Amino acid sequence: MYAHHDSNIRKTWFLMAVFFVVVIAIGWGFSYFYADPSILYVFVAVSIFMNVLSYWQSDKIVLSMYKAQPVTHESNPALWNIVENLAITAGLPMPKLYIIPESQPNAFATGRNKDHAAVAVTQGLLGILDKNELEGVIAHELSHIGNLDTLVSTVVVVLVGFVTLISDFFLRSRGLGMRSNNDRGGNIQGIFFIVGIVLAILSPIIAVLIQLAISRKREFLADASGALLTRYPAGLASALEKISQYGTMPMQRASNATAHLFIANPFGSTSKKLKGLFMTHPPTEKRVAALREMGK
């Protein structure tokens, strides 16, 4: 119940440190190239700012990205009671509760610790699941909160999102450079050089960051401890089956930076694109099989 805190806190520190070093290294490269140390200061400031932002604010950023609406006891007492009772069983304070106006059935948990946790479910999920299945899904999400998986996976959203943004920016600035910097021919070559390095560094790093944060074992673990909370693994098993059956369409706001947060792949269960390196979830059949095995 309390086992995975430390390793997740270590992972978060590690992620933040790597991010810090990478951004500053890029800044150093730039300031070296332009012989202007102020660029480095800007990068240091940005890097610190993004780390602070990712720790304190990323849960709110994720929730607003998906236009999540807060739920109160009055507005949805049935859902509220399910979450409240399971939170008591797990020994967690009641998390904030949100509904995402999307028709794809899905759910995620976020927050930097158990006192600042939030659980969000889509409208589509509430539509297709019965009470036992919904309890299974909520218990899975609460296990992520209890294990502190939410800290790593939410911090990663902002950091990875930012790295993606920088790499986009460099790609564009190369384009601009070719058009406007004809009088400074030397610069173009330099920019090409930096872009080459940046892209070479960034793409594997993004992959590694995501991989680190979302080790797929985590999902099996949350399935198992979720089943321990409800004492009814079949509920989550049939919920997962329903989700993969109904959830073949991608969510409107699905994105690479947030895919790993969800209980099921937000790009849709039939999507082939994410197979391989970027596959953030173990195949549903395997999870269902593991849960059914537990129920025997």
Added chain:
Amino acid sequence: MYILLIIIVAVVVWLVWAYNNFIRKVNRSKEALADIDVQLKRRYDLIPNLINTVKGYAAHESGTLEKVVQARASAMQATAPAEKAEAEKTLASSLKSVFAISEAYPDLKANQNFLALQAELSDTENKIQAARRFYNANVRDLNTAVGSFPGNFIAKQFKFTQMDLFDLEANDVARQNVEVKF
């Protein structure tokens, strides 16, 4: 010489770790017990309202109501988990009989206040079960640590003892929701 030193240091480190581990587990269990009390208190607070509401409609069922009042009082006095669990079992079954007699009074069954209390009590019952399971999970952890080798020597030395499970399961009445089917 060095080997001896290393062994002594290792043993001391292990002792400190094991001691702190026991402290942590005991504290968690106590905390979880307090969580159950929060829910039980909620039920104690709801019961006087229920009694008053039922009295207005079913005055001559005072015998049943009296039992609830007594069960509540003795449950509130109990302190040890096992004793408390026993008292709560009695309280839950006496509540059940109140909801059973309400069947005979259509006016009572239609009373909004009564229905709200009924829903509230059934929800509290679920929450008691939830808190109880969290407590039992923690106590089971503690008891395993206290009972298993080699921690049991330390437990004995520093007087860490096994704690009682909060068990409502022997009596099946308490496991059912205090909910009446119409």
